[in-house]
Amino acid sequence: MRIVVHGANGKVGQELLAQIDEAPDIALGEAIGGRSDLPSARFAGDLVVDFSAPTGTLALLESLRGTELPLVIGTTGFDDSVRAQIEAEAQRRPILIAANFTLGFEPFRHAAIQLARALPQARIIVGEVYKADKKPAASGTTQQLVADLSTPGHTPDTEIGRVGDTPGINTVTLDLGVCRIDLTMTVRSRAAYAAGALAAARWLHGRPPGLYSNSDMF
Ligand SMILES: NC(=O)C1=CN([C@@H]2O[C@H](COP(=O)(O)OP(=O)(O)OC[C@H]3O[C@@H](n4cnc5c(N)ncnc54)[C@H](O)[C@@H]3O)[C@@H](O)[C@H]2O)C=CC1
Numbered sequence: 001m002r003i004v005v006h007g008a009n010g011k012v013g014q015e016l017l018a019q020i021d022e023a024p025d026i027a028l029g030e031a032i033g034g035r036s037d038l039p040s041a042r043f044a045g046d047l048v049v050d051f052s053a054p055t056g057t058l059a060l061l062e063s064l065r066g067t068e069l070p071l072v073i074g075t076t077g078f079d080d081s082v083r084a085q086i087e088a089e090a091q092r093r094p095i096l097i098a099a100n101f102t103l104g105f106e107p108f109r110h111a112a113i114q115l116a117r118a119l120p121q122a123r124i125i126v127g128e129v130y131k132a133d134k135k136p137a138a139s140g141t142t143q144q145l146v147a148d149l150s151t152p153g154h155t156p157d158t159e160i161g162r163v164g165d166t167p168g169i170n171t172v173t174l175d176l177g178v179c180r181i182d183l184t185m186t187v188r189s190r191a192a193y194a195a196g197a198l199a200a201a202r203w204l205h206g207r208p209p210g211l212y213s214n215s216d217m218f
């Protein structure tokens, strides 16, 4: 399978290029670095992986018109209108979108959901620590966990941290007053995200048009 990387100059994009270079079953079709590269892109590949920015993903969808290339979207921070455009585009091509491609993220979020169901009286706090230059708003991962753990009338609190070049620390705390339970997922390297995105690409390749998430892979 030949992969086109969109956002190739970025932190995750560079990890993707390194892992594609080592992968026995994947070749690099094209590396699209940033905004200025998109107009000349040839999309010389079988599938596109996008780790850019919401405006970049929008521009990518526009550039992909007329193709049926499958698309793995790692970019986060979409507003409802862009999400609606992605959903519409999934009628024309298979799209897999996930806020967090770390291999352990699905089991992590399901463990948190199970604990929250078992302890409805707990106060829940969803925490994150990321690189200092990431937007201060809650990450896509935190938004996913907050949605997973919200019940009518109860929305988890969030704690947002930005430190150095932290790849990602995600926590779910269930506070019962007399005791607390802490779940933590620590990503040591952005290689974790790239590995998960390439696993998603292998899973998505050959599937029919539709909107998929990494929970469909398990
Ligand atoms: N789903 C997941 O598992 C993960 C998602 N992410 C998300 O992926 C995105 C990229 O993360 P990083 O690699 O850390 O960011 P980065 O800032 O290091 O790289 C972003 C890349 O996108 C390009 N870009 C930015 N705006 C663009 C535009 N308008 N058009 C075309 N290209 C554009 C930049 O040139 C750069 O190559 C972010 O949205 C981040 O939240 C990051 C890590 C894991």
Ligand SMILES: O=C(O)C1=N[C@H](C(=O)O)C[C@H](O)C1
Binding pocket: 076, 077, 099, 100, 101, 130, 131, 134, 138, 139, 140, 141, 142, 167, 168
């Ligand atoms: O910007 C990042 O680095 C990450 N962003 C994603 C998010 O917004 O949740 C996923 C990952 O946690 C790292």
